[in-house]
Amino acid sequence: MSFPPLRYVDVSQVQHEGQTLICIRDPEGIVEAPLLLSPIAFFVASQLDGESSAEDIQRAFSQLTSGRAVRTEDIEQVVAFLDEHGYLLSPSFIERRNAIHKEFRETPIRPAYLAGKSYPSNAAELRQYLDSQFTREGGPGVLPGTPACGGAPVSCLIVPHIDFERGGHAYAHGFSRMAKAGKPDTVLVFGVAHTGTPSPFILTRKRFETPLATLDLDDEFIDLLVEDYPEDPFEHEIIHRTEHSIEFQAVMLAYLYGTDVRIVPVLCGAFLSESDGQEPDPEGPVLEFLSRCRQAIERLGRRVTVIASADLAHVGRTFGDDFDIDESVVDQVRKRDAQDLAHVLSANPEEWYRAVMRDENQRRVCGLNCIFSALKSVEGSVKQGELVHYGYAPDPSGGIVSFANIVLP
Numbered sequence: 001m002s003f004p005p006l007r008y009v010d011v012s013q014v015q016h017e018g019q020t021l022i023c024i025r026d027p028e029g030i031v032e033a034p035l036l037l038s039p040i041a042f043f044v045a046s047q048l049d050g051e052s053s054a055e056d057i058q059r060a061f062s063q064l065t066s067g068r069a070v071r072t073e074d075i076e077q078v079v080a081f082l083d084e085h086g087y088l089l090s091p092s093f094i095e096r097r098n099a100i101h102k103e104f105r106e107t108p109i110r111p112a113y114l115a116g117k118s119y120p121s122n123a124a125e126l127r128q129y130l131d132s133q134f135t136r137e138g139g140p141g142v143l144p145g146t147p148a149c150g151g152a153p154v155s156c157l158i159v160p161h162i163d164f165e166r167g168g169h170a171y172a173h174g175f176s177r178m179a180k181a182g183k184p185d186t187v188l189v190f191g192v193a194h195t196g197t198p199s200p201f202i203l204t205r206k207r208f209e210t211p212l213a214t215l216d217l218d219d220e221f222i223d224l225l226v227e228d229y230p231e232d233p234f235e236h237e238i239i240h241r242t243e244h245s246i247e248f249q250a251v252m253l254a255y256l257y258g259t260d261v262r263i264v265p266v267l268c269g270a271f272l273s274e275s276d277g278q279e280p281d282p283e284g285p286v287l288e289f290l291s292r293c294r295q296a297i298e299r300l301g302r303r304v305t306v307i308a309s310a311d312l313a314h315v316g317r318t319f320g321d322d323f324d325i326d327e328s329v330v331d332q333v334r335k336r337d338a339q340d341l342a343h344v345l346s347a348n349p350e351e352w353y354r355a356v357m358r359d360e361n362q363r364r365v366c367g368l369n370c371i372f373s374a375l376k377s378v379e380g381s382v383k384q385g386e387l388v389h390y391g392y393a394p395d396p397s398g399g400i401v402s403f404a405n406i407v408l409p
Contacts, residue, residue, distance in 0.1 A: 003079050004090040005050035011042075012318050012397045023397075024087065027195045029113070029242030030097050031086040037078075040070065044078040048088065104241050109214060110206040110265075112251075113242050118163050119251065123211045130255050133168030138391065140172050144179035147256050151182035152409075153305045156378045156385070158344060158371060159252075160403035161192065161245040161309040166393035167403060173389035174405035175252050181409070184305040186218040187253060188264045188293060188377060190370035191245030191309040193236075197269035200286045200369075203233040204240045204265055208247070212254040218262040224296040225264075231285045239267060245309040245370075268369040278357045279350065280372075290376040297377065308374035310367020312337050313392075316399020319364055325400055330392065336363060337390070337402055344406055345385040349375035382408040 009024040014036070022042040025034040037045060043064070047057045054072045061070045082088050086096065115121040120129050134143050159174040160167045193202055203222060208215040226233060240246070246265045253261055271280050280286040297304045313333045316325050323329065343351040349372045356365050385408035392402040 002051050002053050002056075003048050004083065004088040006045050006048040006082065007087055007089050007093070009087065014397060026087070028097075030093075030100055033085070035082070035085055035087065040074075041078045041081075044070070044075050045082060045087075048079070048082070050089070100241075101238055104238060108206060109209050110204060110240055112209045112211060112247065114244055114247055115211050118165070118244070118248075121211050126211045126251070127255065129164070130168070130252070133164060134172040134176065136169050139169035140176045142176075144172075144176050144256065147179040147183055148181060149183055153182040153184035153303050154178050154407055154409060155304075155382045156306045156308070156347075156374050156408035158308045158310055158367075158374065158385075158404060158406035158408075159249070160311050160405070161248055161367075162311055162393055162401055162403055163244075164248070166401075167391070170389055170391055170403055170405060171248070171252055174407070175256060177388055177405075177407045178305065179256055182303065183257060184261060185303045186221060186262045186264060186300075186305075187249075188221070188297075188304060188306045188374075189246050189249050189266065189309060190307065190373045190377075191243060191249070191265070191267050192311075192366050192370055193239050193243060193267040193269045194245065194366070195239055195243070197236045197239060197267075199231060199233065199236050199269045200271050200280075201231070201233045201289050201373075202236045202239055202267040202269060204237045205234075206237075206240065208250040208263060208265065210247075210251045210254040212251070213258045215250055215254060215259065216262045218264050218302070221264050221296050221300060221302070224299065225289065225292050229285070229289065229292070231289075233266075233289075236269070239269075240265065243267060249307055249309050266373070268373055271369050271372075279353050287376070290373055293373075293377040294379065306374045306377045308367060308371045310371045310403075312341075312365050312367060312402040312404060313363035314366060314395075314399065314401050315363055316395060318395050318397035318399040321399070324398070325394070330400065333363065333392070333400065333402055334390075337404070340365070341387065341390075341404060341406065344371060344375065345387060347375055347379070347382045347385060347408060349379065378408065384408075 010027050012023045014023045021036045054075045083090050120126040160170045271286050340355040353372050356368050385406045389405040392400045
């Protein structure tokens with residue numbers, strides 16, 4: 001009898017109490033708790049393709065280990081453990097996921113998924129916590145103060161989406177500049193769909209809850225984006241439920257403006273298929289959608305800021321590289337980031353895309369598509385940006401993530 005298949009999981013190697021273990025996490029967010037597996041248990045998990053039986057797994061293990069055996073009851077115990085914790089695509093898990101999806105579909109609000117996990121859920125504590133990001137080491141050193149009301153808002157802002165604990169000081173640099181410019185009516189936020197989707201853009205009409213305020217959407221702006229658009233940008237709306245890349249920006253916007261700003265939340269998925277070239281098709285849905293973004297900004301006459309919620313390079317063993325991080329690696333990443341970001345500073349989305357993709361994005365720049373989208377959305381209205389801050393943070397499992405703040409006025 002075959003076992004249910006293992007669900008798609010994020011995998012990393014960790015050291016725990018002197019042992020090397022395998023950590024698996026649910027990128028879909030249905031299961032919040034990660035699991036630690038022994039190497040043998042992870043081997044069993046990796047064989048769960050929906051067709052393999054205990055005998056098949058035993059045979060594969062014997063071939064891999066030159067004749068060593070694993071008992072049937074041990075395999076069954078691993079399978080039961082994975083199923084109990086929601087990591088198998090079994091009937092019980094499908095029922096659980098369907099209930100969560102139904103609840104999300106029926107609510108008009110996108111709940112603050114990471115409140116109490118990545119940042120305080122209490123409003124006063126959160127405001128104090130965010131204040132500290134401006135004054136902590138590496139931050140701008142002063143609080144943003146009361147945001148300006150008059151004057152033109154920032155046209156485009158590139159900011160990180162790394163967690164606040166490691167990179168909150170970097171957010172502070174970008175949002176300090178945003179606060180000094182005029183207040184926007186609408187903020188078009190391009191985030192990253194980290195769980196992956198074949199759709200280039202994923203929209204939602206749900207208001208974004210934060211502990212500080214619940215942000216309304218610019219529904220008229222969204223209407224212009226979706227009217228007669230050839231794709232369905234709401235098909236994978238469920239990805240918004242747990243995705244952090246827009247949630248963190250919503251928190252920062254609520255921190256600056258409260259409810260006095262509306263947002264258009266757009267997650268960026270896959271732009272290219274294996275059969276595509278090295279950049280989006282000029283006649284395809286990607287550039288059609290981004291053209292609609294430009295048209296909406298022009299037609300509605302809103303004071304609009306476009307934000308790209310974008311981290312840069314992801315390098316190191318935790319991301320699949322076979323080397324440790326040292327100063328030479330950091331220097332290489334910094335130099336390559338600088339070369340590519342030069343095209344962002346000159347507001348050239350095509351050259352930015354080509355620069356990152358010239359080695360098929362070996363640095364795993366997750367913000368590639370959302371930076372491209374932000375630049376295309378303001379194309380023709382900005383000429384030269386300013387690099388306000390650049391930095392990187394270590395990944396706990398062995399690696400670094402780089403990020404930047406760029407203002408295009």
